[in-house]
Amino acid sequence: MNKYLLYIISTALVVALAGQSRAGRLSAWSHAEADDSTAAKKPHVASIVDEVIWVVGDEAILKSDVEAMRLQAEAEGVNWKGDPDCVIPEQLAVQKLFLHQAAIDSIEVTESEITQSIEDQINYWIQLIGSREKLEEYRGQSLTQMRQEMHDDFKNRELIQKMKQELVKDIAVSPAEVRNYFKDLPDDSIPMVPTTVEVQIITKEPRVEAEEVNRVKNALRDYTERVNKGETTFATMARLYSEDGSASQGGEIGYTPRAALDPAFANVAFNLTDPKKISKIVETEFGYHIIQLIDRRGERINVRHILLKPRVSSEMLKQAALRLDSVADDIRAGKFSFDEAATYISDDKDTRSNHGLMANATENVRTSRFRMQDLPTEIAREVEKLQVGEISRAFEMINSKGKKVCAIVLLKSRTDSHRASITEDFQTMKDVVLAKRREEKINHWVMDKIKNTYVRMDERYKDCKFEYQGWVR
Numbered sequence: 001m002n003k004y005l006l007y008i009i010s011t012a013l014v015v016a017l018a019g020q021s022r023a024g025r026l027s028a029w030s031h032a033e034a035d036d037s038t039a040a041k042k043p044h045v046a047s048i049v050d051e052v053i054w055v056v057g058d059e060a061i062l063k064s065d066v067e068a069m070r071l072q073a074e075a076e077g078v079n080w081k082g083d084p085d086c087v088i089p090e091q092l093a094v095q096k097l098f099l100h101q102a103a104i105d106s107i108e109v110t111e112s113e114i115t116q117s118i119e120d121q122i123n124y125w126i127q128l129i130g131s132r133e134k135l136e137e138y139r140g141q142s143l144t145q146m147r148q149e150m151h152d153d154f155k156n157r158e159l160i161q162k163m164k165q166e167l168v169k170d171i172a173v174s175p176a177e178v179r180n181y182f183k184d185l186p187d188d189s190i191p192m193v194p195t196t197v198e199v200q201i202i203t204k205e206p207r208v209e210a211e212e213v214n215r216v217k218n219a220l221r222d223y224t225e226r227v228n229k230g231e232t233t234f235a236t237m238a239r240l241y242s243e244d245g246s247a248s249q250g251g252e253i254g255y256t257p258r259a260a261l262d263p264a265f266a267n268v269a270f271n272l273t274d275p276k277k278i279s280k281i282v283e284t285e286f287g288y289h290i291i292q293l294i295d296r297r298g299e300r301i302n303v304r305h306i307l308l309k310p311r312v313s314s315e316m317l318k319q320a321a322l323r324l325d326s327v328a329d330d331i332r333a334g335k336f337s338f339d340e341a342a343t344y345i346s347d348d349k350d351t352r353s354n355h356g357l358m359a360n361a362t363e364n365v366r367t368s369r370f371r372m373q374d375l376p377t378e379i380a381r382e383v384e385k386l387q388v389g390e391i392s393r394a395f396e397m398i399n400s401k402g403k404k405v406c407a408i409v410l411l412k413s414r415t416d417s418h419r420a421s422i423t424e425d426f427q428t429m430k431d432v433v434l435a436k437r438r439e440e441k442i443n444h445w446v447m448d449k450i451k452n453t454y455v456r457m458d459e460r461y462k463d464c465k466f467e468y469q470g471w472v473r
Contacts, residue, residue: 053461054092055454057100061089066088066089069091073088082467086464089461090464090466090468090471095160097450097453098160099159099163101163101449102163105163105166107162107166109158111254112254112260114151114155114245115244115246118150118154118245119402122147126398127377127397143243144239144242144247148248151249164442167441171434171437171438173430173433173434175426175430182422190419191419191432193415193417193419194372195372195414197369197375197383198370198411198412198414199358199370199375199379199383200339200342201348201351201379202324202327202341202408203348203397204323204345204346205403206312206316206320207320208311212310212311212313213288215310216309217288220281223290224278224290233250234250234278234292234306235250235304237251238250238304238305239251241306241308242305242307243287243307243309244305251304251305252294252302253305255302256300256302257299257300258270262286264283264284265289265305268291269293269301270301272291274293275293275294275295278291285349285401287308287310288307289305289307290306291303291304291305292304292305309403312404317396321394321396325393327341328393328394331391338356338391339355342356357412358370358375369415372384376397378407379397379409386411388412388413389410389412390410391410392408392409392410394406394407450469450470450471457472
């Protein structure tokens with residue numbers, strides 16, 4: 001195992017999990033501060049391992065929060081612009097400002113959004129380390145435990161992002177503004193467009209053996225029986241056993257419209273009428289579920305569910321890989337095209353209707369072009385070896401549904417890094433100007449917000465050179 005990858009995963013998890021225990025650390029700090037006599041009676045716990053260093057509004061920033069962010073920065077090779085002991089607390093303080101405003105403006109994030117964010121992160125870690133089992137072994141935690149501990153931190157990330165989007169939603173730039181912005185810039189100030197690629201993909205989901213499906217269904221039947229007998233609650237079983245991101249919430253998904261749910265899941269969920277009853281087993285593209293109704297409000301429903309994902313055997317993975325290698329050989333031999341194979345053979349619903357062409361969807365635009373770092377790790381690793389028009393050998397990857405699949409890819413095109421031009425790279429140059437306008441808006445908002453927010457900091461930070469003025473009172 002690459003030690004650097006393990007370090008990234010370890011430190012990233014430290015950061016993600018740090019927020020979960022801050023209430024306990026803050027409580028311990030407050031108790032120690034309020035009752036020094038008690039600490040004196042118990043010298044083995046007298047030392048304070050954490051402390052409040054800033055207060056922004058009614059939110060505290062702990063020394064351990066700063067150390068967690070420092071660890072993450074070291075893992076990612078971040079070079080701070082200034083003294084990290086000053087820069088990091090200020091960044092955390094700015095986050096508090098956004099969270100405070102999000103609360104004022106009633107900005108909300110759904111459990112499904114938090115779940116998706118957590119699942120994306122966990123899948124990224126799985127891709128880095130090689131498998132779910134290796135990640136769990138290395139961390140000494142189940143995925144369910146990781147999800148539970150990551151929840152609050154990822155909720156805050158989503159809130160901050162939505163608050164920023166709300167602040168800049170009305171900002172737009174015209175073609176004339178873009179041209180004027182770059183008109184007088186020297187050539188070395190015009191942005192470089194990184195190397196981009198277009199990739200087509202064919203995937204095959206290995207067949208799950210009947211014995212494994214039976215194992216999963218029997219487990220779900222057992223959970224249902226235990227709940228029905230009153231031995232435990234559905235929420236407890238979800239927390240213990242569900243392989244969905246909602247496990248940390250007892251399987252609760254929050255009020256969700258039918259369109260946002262898998263059709264098979266929605267059909268069963270919306271037909272439930274008795275909160276005391278548990279649904280039959282439901283198969284979706286994510287795995288197998290049992291569902292319990294919580295409440296329904298019009299066309300939105302709130303349920304709990306337990307998801308179990310059948311595991312694919314190494315033999316089935318091998319067979320799927322051999323099948324795709326055979327398909328690739330037939331394409332190379334001219335028996336049919338990659339486009340045709342992707343349309344009729346691929347199990348990837350997101351790409352097969354577009355001849356296997358992968359789509360890169362960002363906040364502002366949907367394109368077929370990817371920077372190498374934006375591709376899933378396993379795909380980027382294969383694309384790096386290919387010339388335009390070449391097809392890879394079969395390889396394993398984790399798809400967007402968290403399932404292990406086999407795939408082959410074709411490098412459709414590659415555009416090497418170059419200096420941006422208005423005629424060929426207008427969208428890239430427009431994005432630069434738009435980002436600058438948004439950054440200016442955010443900066444002005446932060447400075448105004450500081451002026452109207454209570455701030456207290458430890459004396460040792462008052463000589464810092466901060467990015468924003470007004471922190472020191």
